[in-house]
Amino acid sequence: MKLYSALLIIFSFFIVNITHASLFEVAPESLEAEAWTVLDPQSGQVITEHNSHVQRAPASLTKMMVAYIALKDIQAGKISKNEVITATPVVNVVQWDESQMYLKPTQQITIDQLLAGLIIMSANDAAVTLAERISGSVPAFVQRMNQEAKVLGMKDTNFANPAGITMDMHYSTAHDLAVLAQALTNETPDYLDYSKQQSFTYNQHFHRATNILLKQDATVDGLKTGFTRAAGYNLALTANRPTQQFDLNQRRLIVVVLGAQSGFKRAEIAHQLLNLSYAYTRNEIAIKNKQLIAELPVVASTLKMFRVETKKPSIVTTSLYNANQMIDMRNFDNQTHRLIQTDAFGFTSALEPLQQTQTHMNVELLTQSLTAPIAQIQQLARIHIYQNNRLIQTVLIEDVLQIDEASWFESILNWFKQLFSFGSSSANQAKIYPLN
Structure with a gap:
């Protein structure tokens, strides 16, 4: 193995959307x-x-x-x-x-x-x-x-x-x-x-x-x-x-x-x-384009931390329907594109869509570190997206990686650096970055 041969080659990057339950229910009889x-x-x-x-x-x-x-x-x-x-x-x-x-x-x-x-x-x-x-x-x-x-x-x-x-x-x-x-x-x-x-x-x-x-x-x-x-x-x-x-x-x-x-x-x-x-x-x-999601420590390589970073944006569909009940399509006006609601006094009005949505994301790391050599598809993280505390989408992030193992000289050099390092031990721990 050549000196300083630890190379990281990213062949491709995958964002796989895993969908969950539908955003709202329409009454079948309607x-x-x-x-x-x-x-x-x-x-x-x-x-x-x-x-x-x-x-x-x-x-x-x-x-x-x-x-x-x-x-x-x-x-x-x-x-x-x-x-x-x-x-x-x-x-x-x-x-x-x-x-x-x-x-x-x-x-x-x-x-x-x-x-x-x-x-x-x-x-x-x-x-x-x-x-x-x-x-x-x-x-x-x-x-x-x-x-x-x-x-x-x-x-x-x-x-x-x-x-x-x-x-x-x-x-x-x-x-x-x-x-x-x-x-x-x-x-x-x-x-x-x-x-x-x-x-x-x-x-x-x-x-x-x-x-x-x-x-x-x-x-x-x-x-x-x-x-x-x-x-x-x-x-x-x-x-x-x-x-x-x-x-x-x-x-x-x-x-x-x-x-x-x-x-x-x-x-x-x-x-x-x-x-x-x-x-x-x-x-x-x-999730934005080139957004940093996490950093993973790499073992047995000169590459210390691998950046889990998106290569394209991820789109989520959110609901603007501000009600919990099933939708009756007989109350939908196809001209105005609005649901018509009736209050307790018999007055009707259009149900306007929400202007703001409440969403948040949690990152789940599927591995806490990477150990060289690696030459395979690697599932790195899942991002769970919630609206009003209801899971609406999960984004699976995986990569095709090749990380070469450090040479014996590089390994000894790394060992000495760690031995005499006065930095925090947390430097080699996985780190998740906030997405919201």
């Missing part, structure tokens, strides 16, 4: 849907949910996974939007009553057109054509879909086909589909270039987007509708709206509604949940 969830993709927190982990038929919301895989492969350079492919007999598996682009074998089409047909038209022939092009066969692509779902943490999902056809082993949940939507908006935002389009025409076949909120709300830019008799009317919805905060001037939310009774009702419910969540929650930067 919304006519079987399941729903509202997710903030910036913080990863669930704002409100109902039956969000109950397995249901996802219908054409399945196609979000097809698009996610296709767009990831485009980013990786494996395929190109401008690539022209020839439709194969696989399109013949699509039945006459299914949504389709009416592709015929030997017909040529670009991947860009297939993505538009998949997302806007909800075309099943586009789904199987993309599946075959990407993985060589539909079964191989379905296997890829389930692999991607596992990586994303979609624990209650199993795909059996790329189009969303009802099958016994084809299911997902509102929560899992929101996680997929989060991946789409965060990792493959080109998806929104398709999902915000209100119509698409291919080969003289015109289709108007079935997400009616695209016309009603200019902030809405996706994501996907779905319907089968088994599933009911499903909708994955997202919007991006400006805020009044200078440090976070834009905010995106995701809503998934499953099992509504009509296309109109799924849109109404999703829009209510969207507006409620924007009005009564907000995002805050809980």
